Amino acid sequence: MNKFSWYEAKSVEEALQQVNSTVSEQLYEHSDNASVFKSGGIDVFDWVKEGLLKPQKIINIRNIPGLDKIGYDPKNGLSIGSNVTLAEIASNPEIKTNYLALHQAVNHAATPQLRNMSTLGGNIAQRNRCWYFRSADHDCFRKGGDRCFARHSETGENENHAIIDNGSCVSVHASSISTALMAFNASVVIVNSEGEKKEVRMDDFFVTAGEDIAMENVLKAKEIITEIIIPAPSKNTKSAYIKQVARESYDWSLGDVAVVLEVSGDTCRSASIVLGAAAPVPYRSIEAQQAIAKKTINSENAMAAAEAAMSKARPLAKNGYKVPLFIATIKQAILEIS
Ligand SMILES: Cc1cc2nc3c(=O)[nH]c(=O)nc-3n(C[C@H](O)[C@H](O)[C@H](O)COP(=O)(O)OP(=O)(O)OC[C@H]3O[C@@H](n4cnc5c(N)ncnc54)[C@H](O)[C@@H]3O)c2cc1C
Structure with missing residues (x-):
């Protein structure tokens, strides 16, 4: 593991100011000079421990006040702060009553221990779990290499991989919670370093390999997810x-x-x-x-x-x-x- 500095962010603005200008967004393999946001830290520290991510600075956004709230009203729907844990979502009675599929998806994700640590923002922004992508020995397309190892018809270990739209990269997205969020027409609220806020529909949040092989979502280096919002469901x-x-x-x-x-x-x-x-x-x-x-x-x-x-x-x-x-x-x- 490389040495890195740790920054404890107290606000979204402060966290965004800490992002290095040299950050290479999500190109982990080439990110030796980069800073990275850490929320629950489950995925970030997997990458660091494997030596696939060598950040100069880790910006801890987990303790920023205000990002840990769940709000629901029957007219405006649901708002889940990006730092709300999966365990908190699983135990929320209004989510169970009004968004059953989301409750079920969260309850089936990971383990109770992991659900206590994992945040919703980190969950939707985590990287895919293709074993070649996660292996330092395999320089696949997504890491700037010249092939998809999983795709190979004889040597590719592709039993967990994609059956639809499986072109240059055949990995599948790791967030099973996003399946339910997208079905409820959720949107992701993103704030940038200029303080501008935008809402991106889950349908537009994820990026296909054909659109940009290095990215799995539209997040830029100087952007933070602050909440995920879901419209109120009709009575029926x-x-x-x-x-x-x-x-x-x-x-x-x-x-x-x-x-x-x-x-x-x-x-x-x-x-x-x-x-x-x-x-x-x-x-x-x-x-x-x-x-x-x-x-x-x-x-x-x-x-x-x-x-x-x-x-x-x-x-x-x-x-x-x-x-x-x-x-x-x-x-x-x-x-x-x-
Ligand atoms: C054994 C195991 C099994 C799992 N099973 C499942 C499963 O079945 N289904 C499922 O959906 N998940 C599963 N997970 C994923 C897990 O539950 C976490 O959600 C996930 O690893 C990351 O959440 P985190 O909060 O720890 O994010 P972190 O590791 O802190 O961050 C992940 C990424 O998101 C970025 N990020 C975090 N927060 C923000 C933010 N607010 N704005 C912008 N970027 C941000 C970070 O920079 C990083 O790139 C599993 C994980 C493990 C280890």
Whole structure:
């Protein structure tokens, strides 16, 4: 581990002032002179301990006052400060009542110990868990190298990887919570060093490898997430979230699904369906949404929506199992709402 200085930020403005002008944004491999924000520190310290990130300065934003609040009102919806922990979200009764799929997603993420440490801001900004990306011995596309090791049809270990939009990088995004946030049409509130505030829809927050191979989200070096906001659901909104894992105790997602439906009796009026661990970023399935909208919620229509979601799937050599896994999971999530 390299030596670094530690800055204890007391405000967002102060934290942003501490960012080095030489910071190379999210290009970890080349970030020896960079500063990095640390919130819960789960992901940041993984990178530092592996020697993949050698920051000059760690800016601790975890104790900035005001970023640790949850607010809900039935008219304006939900606001979750970026430093709210996953454990605090999991135990919030208003989130469980009004945003069930988010409650379920948070409860299935990581372990109780990790949920006590992890913050929502850090969760959505964490980097992917592809073992080649996380290995100092593999200089993959995302780290400035010339190939995607996982993609290789004979030597690539790609069983956990993407089946949709798997072009130059086939990793999947690590935040299973983002699957539910996107399904609820959440937005990310970001503040920059000029004090300007913007709201970015979760649908626009993540960056595909085709757009920029070095980035996984739109955050710039001198920007901080301050809160995540979710509109108030209508009275007739119902939701469900299911995550499939290899080990039941705790594990990263092999495939997770969030379904948010506006219903009228047993009919789906409108649908928001998002898949996690299917593509390099959380994936909104327009095909599934269209297939179930205005239809009776029953087994046949749920199956049709699930199959429509997989119409663009192009599995790699070792992850063909994800297609039937997603079909079964999407169908089950829709039927849980009926
Ligand atoms: C074994 C294990 C299993 C896990 N399983 C899951 C899972 O199933 N699902 C899931 O969703 N997650 C999972 N996680 C992720 C974990 O829960 C944390 O959410 C995540 O590692 C980072 O959260 P953090 O608060 O510690 O962020 P940090 O490590 O502090 O930061 C992560 C990144 O976000 C940036 N950052 C942090 N806060 C901000 C901010 N406010 N503004 C701008 N940038 C910011 C940091 O600079 C850094 O780049 C798992 C982690 C582990 C180790």
